[in-house]
Amino acid sequence: RxxxxxxxxxxxxxxxxxxxxxxxxxxxxxxxxxxxxxxxxxxxxxxxxxxxxxxxxxxxxxxxxxxxxxxxxxxxxxxxxxxxxxxxxxxxxxxxxxxxxxxxxxxKEMREVKAQSAAEQKKLQRELNGYSNKVRDLEFQLIMAANEVTDLEEQIADYKYELGGDEETAVQLRGRPANPEVHPVFGTLISDFGYKKVYAADPATIYSKVPIYKKQRTFRTERASAMAEAKAKMGVSGWPGTITVVELDDQAVVQGADDPTFVLVDGQHRLGAYTILSRRLKSRNPGQPLPAGMGEMLVEVYPQATDEMAAEVFTEINKAEPCKLVDLPGQSGAPPEVRAVIDEAAEELRRMHANMFKPSEKCRTPHMNIDNLRDELWQSGVVTRMGFTRGDELLQWMVDKNAKLGEIPDEEWTPKRRTRAATLQNALVKARANGFFLGLEWDWINDDEAVAGEAGPGTA
Incomplete structure (x- = not known):
């Protein structure tokens, strides 16, 4: 020196x-x-x-x-x-x-070293995000493959019956007892209330035979996976609540089936969790039966319903366990064309920053929940306000907002509402490490020009 x-x-x-x-x-x-x-x-x-x-x-x-x-x-x-x-x-x-x-x-040399280190970290994070997306895709493919297997098993049983077997043999091949009160899809009838029937059903059959109601929330593999992980750690037998199915007169409201009679309006993620967990257990112990209570779910079936009634049932269920406004059917929720733009942009943003999105709607800052994001985008009116007609337009708008938030120095961010300064600093460190700032606050979603520098709870 x-x-x-x-x-x-x-x-x-x-x-x-x-x-x-x-x-x-x-x-x-x-x-x-x-x-x-x-x-x-x-x-x-x-x-x-x-x-x-x-x-x-x-x-x-x-x-x-x-x-x-x-x-x-x-x-x-x-x-x-x-x-x-x-x-x-x-x-x-x-x-x-x-x-x-x-x-x-x-x-200057120190800045160059830091910049190189940050670039390497971002590269590794992108690779990790890519692997996370591949895992989710594989899980989804596993669920779809499981459904096909169950469907084929059902077809084999039907073919054997058509080739000369009796009905008792056919239903036994399907894994159901020969009982006049056993529905071919919903299983054993427990009670008939007149306005609805309650069954003890095989989840695999429900998942493969009953399509999801077209106005229902999108099936999210990560949410079903999280439920499966939680269920595997719990000692409680059986599955909580009931699966809700509506028997339709108007078959045109169903997506993904040629001539559906029933649609699933609530419980698709529990069925997905069952499929993931059951296949995992069977792969580890092929000869062992599933734990007691895992192979049955309570299903309530509303008979002879119209599309309007299905929408009312769906709305009533999700008002009891709050549903996002964007997902409510009819005039209460987002129009189909607006929701399509929001869903496409939100899903692509989740793929870009997979590790910053969490299944829980109460995830911590700076993480984000995709359903919360979809609902905030709808309630803000940004799609109509900015005139977006495609998902990639909304996505680019969010990417630009994220970049502007990233330009705000740490010292200019201030705690908002009940957020502690230490919590904000930890969130900023994580946000900068992952290049994702939209989860720090929601002000950006209503600001078409400048971006605020405040952060607080409730972002997730």
Whole structure:
């Protein structure tokens, strides 16, 4: 960290000429106008004295990177002042400039290292996101494959019956007892209330035979996976609640089936969780039956319903266990074309930042829940306000908002409502590490121009 001085001209190494007005070792000033080429003995001694001071400073100034000003105010203040007097203002400023250049170079190198490290981290995070998406896709394919297997088993049983087997053999092949009160899809009838019937059903059969109501929320693999993980850790037998099915007169309201009679209006994620968990258990222990209660779910069936009644049942269920406004059917929810734009953009954003989206609607900042995002986008009216007609337009708008939020310095973010400063700082660290800032607050969704710098709870 020392500074080397090299003499120039024809003088011996280590010998510098006295400049006019400089201080010699004898305390006398060289007369102004004295020739620089005439070395003097007192100049030699002055140089020796200055060199001694420089050697001393090289040993003691370990904090020179903190700046020359800090050093002057530190314990070596007297030596620095003597150096200034010995060298003169011009050469002292040259030393100061050199130190400043070295410090600037060091800071530049540190910034480059940090930038390279951040780029590597983002690259690894993108790769991790890609693997997470592949895992979700594989889980979804597993569920679909399980449905096909169950469907084929049912068809085999029907073919055997058609080829000469009796009905008792056919229903046994399907895994159901021969009982007149056993429905081919819903299983054993438990009670008939007139306005609805309750069955003890095989979840696999329900999942493969009953399509999801077209106005129902989208099936989310990650939510079903989270429910399966939670169920695997619990000691409670059976499945909570009931699966709700509506028997339709108007078959045109169903998507994904040629001639459906029934539609599932509630419980699709529980059925998905069962499918994931049962296939996992069977793969580990092929010869072992499923735990008690896992292979049955209560199903309530509303008979002979119209599309309007199905919508009313769906709305009533989700008002009891709050449903997002965007998903309510009819005039209460988003029009199909608006919801299509929102769903496409939200799903693609989730794929881009898979590790920042959580199944829970109460996830912590800066994480985000996709259904909360969809509902906020709908309630904000951004699709209509900005005139978006495609999902990629809304997606790009959110990407731009995310970039603007990322430009806000940490010190300009302030806690909002009940958010603690420490919580906000931790959230900022995570947001910057993952390049995702939309989960810090919701103000951006209603601001078409500037982006606010406040954060608080309730973002998830």
């Amino acid at each position: 020392g500074v080397a001085f090299v003499s120039t001209g024809g003088l011996p190494a280590g010998l510098v000429p006295c400049r006019p007005g400089s201080i010699s070792a004898l305390g006398r000033r060289a007369p102004v106008g004295a020739p620089l080429s005439a070395p003097r003995k007192d100049c030699r001694q002055g140089v020796v004295g200055a060199k001694a001071i420089l050697d001393k400073l090289a040993q003691g100034m370990q904090g020179i990177t903190a700046g020359l000003t800090d050093a002057i105010n530190g314990p070596e203040k007297n030596d620095i002042l003597q150096l200034r007097e010995a060298l003169g203002d011009q050469e002292f400023d040259a030393v100061k400039d050199l130190v400043s250049q070295l410090m600037a170079q060091q800071r």
